[in-house]
Amino acid sequence: MKKIIIALFLIMFPYTCHASMVTWVDNTLTKYRQGGEDGISGNSSISLTMAKNEITSYQILVYAASEDLTNVDVTLSNLTNGSNTITDLYVYKQMYLDLRVNDVIGTTGDWEDQGSNIWRKNIGTQPYVWSGTPSSNYSVNVGFYKNGTTDAHYTKGSNTATPSTDYQWYYDGTYLFVYATSNPASYYTRIIAPNRMSRVEYIKNSGFMPDALIPKVDRFYGETRNVFPMPVQSGKVQGIWVDVGTASATPAGIYTGTATLTADGKTPQVLSISVVVKDFALDSTSAFQSTYMLNEAKITYGHGYGSYEGTTGSAYSTELTKQYVKMMLYNKLSTALGNSKFIATSTLMPWNSSTQTLMVSSWEPWLSIYQDSLDGTLITSGPMSGAKSSQLYIPIGWPLDYALRSDISNADKEAATLQYHQAFYDYAQTRGWDPFNKLIIPVIDEPNTSTYLTWRGVYQNKVSVALEEGREISKLNTGGAGPFKRAMVNSVRNSSMETFDNYGFFDAYMGSFSCASWDTGANCTSAIYPSTYPDRTNLWGYYSCMTNGCSTVGDKNYTGEPDLSADGDALYNRFPGINWYLYQNNGTIYWDTSWDNMPSGGTGGDPYYSIWGFGSNGDGHLIYPGVINDTGRTTLGTHTPLIGGTHDIPIESIRLKQLRDAVQDWEYCKKAEALAGRPAVLAVIAGAFTDPTEGRAFFHPNMDKNNFLLVRNQLDALIENNGATDFTAPTTPANLSVQ
Incomplete structure (x- = not known):
């Protein structure tokens, strides 16, 4: 420890x-x-x-x-x-990062009475791109406080300049209009405009x-x-x-x-x-599995060369993305590519409709990016030497079902896709990458019965699509190893505050997805509890923007959830490891790592200035572009620093380092379990929560840093005493331990 x-x-x-x-x-x-x-x-x-x-x-x-x-x-x-x-x-x-909040309450003389209890104040141009259009007003919240710091209300804006009730507002690019029955400077105690903190409790972290x-x-x-x-x-x-x-x-x-x-x-x-x-x-390859998505188009865009560069398989894109993979291995995390459709083109994978045969001629550039991490030859000395990716994620799950392959008829797509999956499985087997135990094939994201799409020519809900995809995956020929079950499904989001948010898991019994209620459209998050998911060997944890509300600018109901926000406390970023162990997760997924490199994320593809998106700072963004110079770069963010040298590199975030430590927290819990048993470890980590009951602990971490250090010290003692539980455990913050 x-x-x-x-x-x-x-x-x-x-x-x-x-x-x-x-x-x-x-x-x-x-x-x-x-x-x-x-x-x-x-x-x-x-x-x-x-x-x-x-x-x-x-x-x-x-x-x-x-x-x-x-x-x-x-x-x-x-x-x-x-x-x-x-x-x-x-x-x-x-x-x-400039994560200041702006209290515009001012004085009574700052507000102009517009009649009908509408007041306005000139607040000028605000940070970020808050244009004052209705769509912009709905993308941020303004916080209204009464009675000091209590009674906070965070609300999105209206689309007219005539708010009619308390806490309603409108911003036109210069003036903020609010409703108040008397001058707002005395009616409210604070007006935070705009609030781009991930959660209300993070207002205390306002600053750089x-x-x-x-x-x-x-x-x-x-x-x-x-x-x-x-x-x-x-x-x-x-x-x-x-x-x-x-x-x-x-x-x-x-x-x-x-x-x-x-x-x-x-x-x-x-x-x-x-x-x-x-x-x-510790092992170089963690027993804790992970899949963190890398998107080559976003990577090269952030490095100034546009998104197309990342889809070409150029030498620059391949080498740079390979370094991203290496960086993640140093942080005990494995990755997958999220923009690999180009490898499934009709040129590289032609389909013969007469013979019903898909020919696969190349796995490049995916192969050049990933083979060293799968062979254990990407890191050859020092810490993590010999580290391998903990899983093998198929380059893209269902490429032949996309419009990209209009040359394949809907009637032929099942056969073509199965052949694609089989070809990759067989290739991985020849390389010694253990596809039966490591290959992951994801089904459609967040299936639910209320969302429909046209899939293989049929308009149907996502649950039906997910089930059909899962049944196809189970048809893979594993050479006698057994039924192939490693399909991954990400659960639908849950608005409840007392169950887990957005947990992903592997199905252990293909066809049911370990949650029969999906067929009725009910949420599956209850599957994390022992009564409904007793076998947790394939349960992965997923921390997403749902820990702060996803585009709602999380209100006070989200207080207490560990998350990955840049404005969140360091301990919130670190806490996933304890939760992973408590809930018997053996892996984690994450949907993107460079989202705010692109204009579609944050504020115009300028990640060193803002990583705001989905109602939080940093959701989908854990890695920054390391750029040597601005020569020939057309999509470089205005605030991206030029770091010198001769090679572009990935730049880690503090949050990524905290995730590394979280994985190692999990590894230490498992080491202690091997020596002392799970009950002894649970007894120690219960002290990390203000309410350790399984159904509530996730939402009740003890945020006292000394307490966290004390728990880690007691966990360390289990290992140092070879699992003996009769030692005198530390009870005070003396000689506190943390990595």
């Missing part, structure tokens, strides 16, 4: 300060906003505990107290234990929030980028993220080193770093 020991000797070892430069070190459970809202000082030392073959992180903070700082830089020594060293150390500059992490030296090509040294403006906090990695062969022991901060005209400041390496290792 990895630990960060919280220093309790602040009198002896205070933060390091010299005139206007203040530096300190901390764990990763706080997102330090740039304005200093989360503290401007801390500890000068930190201790981490980790396994062999693991990556963990800490952060260094620099505060410019009274003047601008120039040429701020950090140098890490190797971590040493006698002649043994840890050299896998990577430094990142934290980049900030860190998310993207640009490396000093990248992990992919070993190239020095241009983000260090850097300036820090007076009154601002600048975060620096540090990854520490151990290899499988790293000897156990205590390793020590330093991080030295320098700036023009300032005395170098030295922070002490200690790492305790335990005498056990």
